[in-house]
Amino acid sequence: MKLANALSQRAELQTRIHQLETRLYNNAQVQEGESPAEDPQDLLQELEEDYARLEALIACINRTNCCTLVDGVPLSDLLARRDCRKGKLGILRNFLDNASELVSRRTVGEISPAARWARSGSAALWMCAPCRERWTGCPKSCGSWMRKFRRQTGPPRFWRGDRRGISPPAGGE
Helix, strand or coil: CEHHHHHHHHHHHHHHHHHHHHHHHHCCCCCCCCCCCCCHHHHHHHHHHHHHHHHHHHHHHHHHHHHCEECCEEHHHHHHHHHHHHHHHHHHHHHHHHHCCCCCCCCHHHCCHHHHHHHHCHHHHHHHHHHHHHHHHHHHHHCHHHCECCCCCCCCCCCCCCCCCCCCCCCCC
């Protein structure tokens, strides 16, 4: 199996789990004397099986990402960096939106430093650029979508900390 197929299966399983959640919710309460449209026990069993498959699939995806190097850095490290930058960018965008809202002011002196800084929006542009640069070429450059899927268990055979000072996880290699 290729990583692209595994990612597709993960998305399908997550959709199915969400649908099962909705079906369970719809069958949680019934009119007295009636039976639910679907047996909640059967739905709970399906949910348990789907979560077991999802857990195994995510573990394999993570092992594959850990062993796939892009410019000498494990793909899992790059994904973590991307996720953190997206989180910071979301917070920064909300801050900029909030700080740049028009408020009636009487003098220029009443504008707070945060509002003056927010009008420039330079921090948001600074945060967006590395994400776009790194992720537009990453899958193609490392061939990760067509990488052989790693099913074995256990820690990766190597740990290469990022040149920017990321150290191995506590208790890791």
